[in-house]
Amino acid sequence: MKKILMIATGGTIASSGGEQGLAPAMTGDELAANVPGIQDKCKLTVLQLMNIDSTNMRPRDWLRIRDAVMEHYGSYDGFVILHGTDTMAYTAAALSYLIQNSRKPIVLTGSQKPMGNPYTDAKLNIYQSILYALDDQSCRVCIVFNGKAVAGTRGRKQRTRSFDAFESMNFPLLAVIHDDRIIRHYTGALPEPDALKTYSRLNDRVFVLKLTPEVKAEIFGLLSSHYDAIILETFGIGGIPEYEDASFEKAIFGWVNAGKTLAVTTQVPEEGCDLEVYKVGKKYSEHPGILQAADMTTESLVAKIMWILGQTNKQEEIHSMFYTSINHDRT
Ligand code: ASP
Secondary structure, three states, X not given: OOEEEEEEEEOXXXXXXXXXXXXXXXXXXXXXXXXXXXXXXXXXXXXXXXXXXXXXXXXXXXXXXXXXXXXXXXXXXXXXEEOOOOOHHXXXXXHHHHEEOOOOOEEEXXXXXXXXXXXXXXXXXXXXXXXXXXXXXXXXXXXXXXXXXXXXXXXXXXXXOOOOOEEEOOOOXXXXXXXXXXXXXXXXXXXXXXXXXXXXXXXXXXXXXXXXXXXXXXXXHHHOOOOOEEXXXXXXXXEOOOXXXXXXXXXXXHHHHOOOEEEEEEOOOXXXXXXXXXXXXHOOOOOOOEEEOOOOOHHHHHHHHHHHHHXXXXXXXXXXXXXXXXXXXXX
């Protein structure tokens, strides 16, 4: 029988309500005990790593989850991480960079309603995550939620209330799961066991800046003492204001020429960014220090740049790591 390690971190799935609102209360063991049938499928061990609302999940916690998986990597066939939905896409992306090419599946799941709610989605999400983690064709980091398996770098929480909370952005679902049946939509080569690569450093000085009409370019100067990288969410397919005072041109080229990192993406949820299309973007497209996100999610950009800057500050290395596709993060 296969062995699965379930790592509990909190989230709605573990929450119960008090006067102050929902907060994690149930343990991973209690959650597992509420899911009928899983003990017949595998030998399940539960590790309670933390019990927090994922609003409070930070890069240092991603590293704790990474360490827990790696400490037990040799002893289990797969990993299921119970996690709050609000920042699950960030954690899934971060783990995709911290633990690369894992032949063993590392599955994140949670729920929109607490386990204690009579109409909860928690039981099926845990059950199907374990089924997915047990399947021989599963690998790498992914999210399993509401019958969908999403690559760890492509998840986005798209709905705050519905059970169908997650979408796979700009990339096909890995699989759908109907009851006990996994129907694969994406079948790529499985990683070789010796291809596993792990990392244990992140640089969390990464800021996401969303352009809005009339936003002041001086913001770049204000951010420079606190941040090493900006992810710029531009308009449309890649529009950056071209005001009379050339304030954005000065601020952006000034930022990258000072040796800081800048990645350009779009605030439009689907289909990605291309700076080449409009005059208001094209002038930035050739500069080697300006990284182009293409169809990556902002969640993955945050995690990838934290990971890259945790390993190097050399521009050529940053460039080459950024443009290398990891766990399907860019096409
Ligand atoms: N606030 C909760 C969390 O992210 C929401 C959830 O789990 O659905 O921990």
